[in-house]
Each structure stands twice: as C-alpha cells, then as structure tokens.
Amino acid sequence: MTYLGKVLIIAGIVLFLLGLIFVSGIKIPYLGKLPGDILIKKENFTFYFPLTTSIIISILLSIILWLITKK
Numbered sequence: 001m002t003y004l005g006k007v008l009i010i011a012g013i014v015l016f017l018l019g020l021i022f023v024s025g026i027k028i029p030y031l032g033k034l035p036g037d038i039l040i041k042k043e044n045f046t047f048y049f050p051l052t053t054s055i056i057i058s059i060l061l062s063i064i065l066w067l068i069t070k071k
Contacts, residue, residue: 010068014061 021028036052 007069010065 032050032053034050034052034056036055038047038049038051040047
C-alpha cells in the first residue's frame with residue numbers, strides 16, 4: 001500500500017503544477033504547434049487535436065514516473 005500512496009502523492013503534485021501553469025497562463029513555446037498536430041478550420045468550425053504534443057508529453061511523463069519508481 002505504501003507504493004500506491006507514493007504514486008497518488010506524486011500524481012497529485014503533478015496535477016497541482018499543471019493547474020498552476022494553466023491558471024497563470026504560462027505559454028510553453030511551440031507546445032501545441034508542432035508538426036503532426038491536427039488543425040482543421042472551416043467557416044464556423046474548428047477542430048484541433050495535438051497528436052504530436054500528446055505523444056511528447058506522454059513520453060516525458062513516462063520517463064519521469066520511471067525515474068521516480070526505479071529502485
């Protein structure tokens with residue numbers, strides 16, 4: 001159970017930091033405007049899916065969690 005507790009605490013800290021970034025309006029350069037991000041604009045319709053950005057964030061979070069849980 002202590003392992004689950006550590007994971008929940010770290011997840012909470014990460015979510016808290018992400019919330020602070022969103023609230024403060026800090027812009028990370030090029031994030032969300034990478035090649036591979038899908039943007040479709042029509043007359044009164046816009047669809048945006050940050051595919052490449054999502055993959056990069058997933059890889060970074062996987063590395064961070066791997067480093068934290070590594071024994």
